Amino acid sequence: MKKQIKILMDDREPKTIELKNNICNLDIVLIRKRLEVGDYIYPKLSICIERKEINDFCCSIMDNRIETQIEKMKNNYENNFIIIVGDVMKRTSEIDENCIWGKITSLIIKHNIKVIQCENDFQFLYLIKSIINKYQKEKQNEN
Amino acid sequence: MKKQIKILMDDREPKTIELKNNICNLDIVLIRKRLEVGDYIYPKLSICIERKEINDFCCSIMDNRIETQIEKMKNNYENNFIIIVGDVMKRTSEIDENCIWGKITSLIIKHNIKVIQCENDFQFLYLIKSIINKYQKEKQNEN
Numbered sequence A, B: 001m002k003k004q005i006k007i008l009m010d011d012r013e014p015k016t017i018e019l020k021n022n023i024c025n026l027d028i029v030l031i032r033k034r035l036e037v038g039d040y041i042y043p044k045l046s047i048c049i050e051r052k053e054i055n056d057f058c059c060s061i062m063d064n065r066i067e068t069q070i071e072k073m074k075n076n077y078e079n080n081f082i083i084i085v086g087d088v089m090k091r092t093s094e095i096d097e098n099c100i101w102g103k104i105t106s107l108i109i110k111h112n113i114k115v116i117q118c119e120n121d122f123q124f125l126y127l128i129k130s131i132i133n134k135y136q137k138e139k140q141n142e143n
Helices: A014-026 A053-060 A067-077 A097-109 A121-143 B016-024 B054-062 B065-076 B099-109 B121-140
Strands: A005-010 A027-032 A040-044 A047-053 A081-087 A114-118 B007-008 B028-033 B041-042 B047-053 B079-085 B114-118
Touching: A005 A121, A014 A027, A014 A047, A014 A121, A027 A121, A040 A097, A047 A053, A047 A067, A047 A121, A053 A067, A053 A081, A053 A097, A067 A081, A067 A097, A081 A121, A097 A114, A097 B114, A097 B121, A114 A121, A114 B099, A114 B114, A121 B099, B007 B121, B016 B028, B016 B121, B028 B121, B041 B114, B047 B054, B047 B121, B054 B065, B054 B079, B065 B079, B079 B121, B099 B114, B114 B121
Parallel strands: A005 A027, A047 A081, A081 A114, B007 B028, B047 B079, B079 B114
Antiparallel strands: A005 A040, A040 A047, B007 B041, B041 B047
């Protein structure tokens, strides 16, 4: 039996994530819990992932919520990710496009947050697994 | 007059980049030159950017060229970026999708390369400018 990856997931995340996870067959076990910081946590490797649908990402730039969120992430975890789900060009939010690109470079350069863009939740789930695998390998190489 | 940003650009990059740069009006001056490493260089801040159209990105994963390229980048510059232009879902390359996501997480986590995805060269040019601006601000804050 393959080893399962147990991930804490904020209980306000959509129910469809679990359904998609069951379809994917990635050996991820999602454990719903109220999280104060981030949406998906893998505590063993101090990995914190914020999942942002593109319109929510835009809103969080406009109301500056993103800044509070990343400060909390940086204060609590070592390996912090924002995964943007959905296409910048398909946003319905009225934000200027260049504000989005500017915020992405700011997150990466100023805040040392790792930002990945994907198009759907299946890709998102695969990315979570791939991120954890990579840090596990890094840790093995250190030992 | 606004200060222009002078960027070295590999002379094998498509001619259309300059045309698009002229339309954009971003105060970027592109200087064509044969570059041994990367496609766009801002030497003052040791910024090196590799521009990868999605199909070329896929090919460079399949023939492992990407590994050689990033080793050169890491050996020569401090702030290394790969900007992927084009949609993963619209690739014509036959590579499995998960190989692409796996390579992106590997570049970010194992190699400490900053990866940004955008959809066209106008966004690409804006991203270059935004990246340089952010490092300039970081430097000003240090002084």
